Amino acid sequence: MLIALSVALAVAATDQPLDRCLASIRATRQARRITAATWDAHTRNLVVDQRVLESLTGQPEFKLPIWDYVAVMADQERVNDGQQRLTALRQTFEKIEARFGVDRHVVAAVWGIESNFGRGQGSFAIIPSLATLACHGRRQAYFRGEFLAALRILQAGDFPAARFLGSWAGAFGQTQFMPGTFEWIAVDFDGDGRRDLIDNTGDALASAANYLKKAGWQSGVPWGLEVRLPAGLALPARGRRTLASLGTWQTRGLTRVDGTPLVQRDTPNALMAGLHLPAGRSGPAFLVTRNYEAIFRYNAAESYALAIAHLSDRLRGSGSFATPWPTDDPGLSRAERRELQRILIARGHSIGQADAMLTPATRVAIRAEQERLGHEVTGRPGQRLLTALRAP
Numbered sequence: 001m002l003i004a005l006s007v008a009l010a011v012a013a014t015d016q017p018l019d020r021c022l023a024s025i026r027a028t029r030q031a032r033r034i035t036a037a038t039w040d041a042h043t044r045n046l047v048v049d050q051r052v053l054e055s056l057t058g059q060p061e062f063k064l065p066i067w068d069y070v071a072v073m074a075d076q077e078r079v080n081d082g083q084q085r086l087t088a089l090r091q092t093f094e095k096i097e098a099r100f101g102v103d104r105h106v107v108a109a110v111w112g113i114e115s116n117f118g119r120g121q122g123s124f125a126i127i128p129s130l131a132t133l134a135c136h137g138r139r140q141a142y143f144r145g146e147f148l149a150a151l152r153i154l155q156a157g158d159f160p161a162a163r164f165l166g167s168w169a170g171a172f173g174q175t176q177f178m179p180g181t182f183e184w185i186a187v188d189f190d191g192d193g194r195r196d197l198i199d200n201t202g203d204a205l206a207s208a209a210n211y212l213k214k215a216g217w218q219s220g221v222p223w224g225l226e227v228r229l230p231a232g233l234a235l236p237a238r239g240r241r242t243l244a245s246l247g248t249w250q251t252r253g254l255t256r257v258d259g260t261p262l263v264q265r266d267t268p269n270a271l272m273a274g275l276h277l278p279a280g281r282s283g284p285a286f287l288v289t290r291n292y293e294a295i296f297r298y299n300a301a302e303s304y305a306l307a308i309a310h311l312s313d314r315l316r317g318s319g320s321f322a323t324p325w326p327t328d329d330p331g332l333s334r335a336e337r338r339e340l341q342r343i344l345i346a347r348g349h350s351i352g353q354a355d356a357m358l359t360p361a362t363r364v365a366i367r368a369e370q371e372r373l374g375h376e377v378t379g380r381p382g383q384r385l386l387t388a389l390r391a392p
Contacts, residue, residue: 034148072337075333085112121173227286229254
């Protein structure tokens with residue numbers, strides 16, 4: 001409630017009415033490609049969607065601790081699901097990997113995290129969402145470009161307006177492309193004359209692979225390695241963006257996390273990598289290649305990129321990170337979140353269904369139980385709270 005109020009006050013204080021803002025966009029040179037018929041059909045009676053502005057302040061990949069985000073995005077449920085999809089669509093993944101040179105496990109990980117393998121593509125109407133963001137909040141210039149791209153997509157007939165749904169931020173389809181990205185990078189993989197990221201899984205997966213390829217993906221190169229740091233290692237000032245060869249890192253005392261040498265058949269001496277410490281020196285450490293940067297470009301959030309990378313490894317058969325996160329209260333998987341919600345419901349909290357989503361009502365219930373138990377009251381679900389609530 002306080003977040004919604006603060007957003008509403010900020011809008012009232014700093015932004016112009018939506019109709020006036022849209023009129024100013026219509027007058028720009030960039031809007032000339034939009035016909036009068038398209039503009040009138042899709043912008044008439046638009047109003048600000050407050051849900052969009054509330055979501056703008058609470059993106060999970062920026063708000064959750066990284067161990068919470070990775071725990072839910074790369075959980076065993078998603079691994080099992082993804083491995084089944086890789087088997088069922090083996091020929092599709094093989095063709096995409098051969099055409100674009102991008103590891104099929106990474107493409108599957110993007111699919112799994114972006115839309116839970118196509119199940120959760122979003123229910124926000126794209127045009128009202130982007131109109132809201134084009135006129136209110138931060139990054140208005142960026143969202144104005146995306147708003148116009150969305151109108152061009154409808155004008156071209158790529159999707160009917162009733163099906164043009166997606167996230168609060170305007171991303172849509174099974175691999176959640178922004179409209180401008182769709183125009184530039186989306187692929188008609190099956191050759192039917194349409195680039196259908198909503199209902200055509202092959203088009204969606206091929207488009208994600210094409211994005212990663214254009215972002216600099218190098219075929220046959222791993223995204224990175226979990227490593228062990230020597231005591232006293234001086235950390236590079238620019239973090240993972242300070243690149244050195246694996247041979248150089250090896251001479252500085254780094255090894256793979258199991259103690260074996262960095263340089264092996266799949267990781268040659270000259271392979272360039274940067275040191276990535278997403279939770280500081282006391283957490284897991286990685287040497288990451290340019291392929292990690294390609295993943296990061298898909299959604300510029302550290303938690304997101306690491307979750308994609310880790311899920312891709314788990315889909316390939318690897319286990320969890322060897323080094324624990326620097327916390328005494330690790331995050332919950334989706335199955336554990338649902339279990340926590342069922343306990344909260346049984347204790348009389350009105351939170352709706354047990355769906356693993358951290359809704360405001362769920363957070364209110366968590367705070368109430370944390371206060372009752374004498375825990376720090378944060379509204380964050382973790383292993384400590386779940387263990388306490390499991391007790392009779």
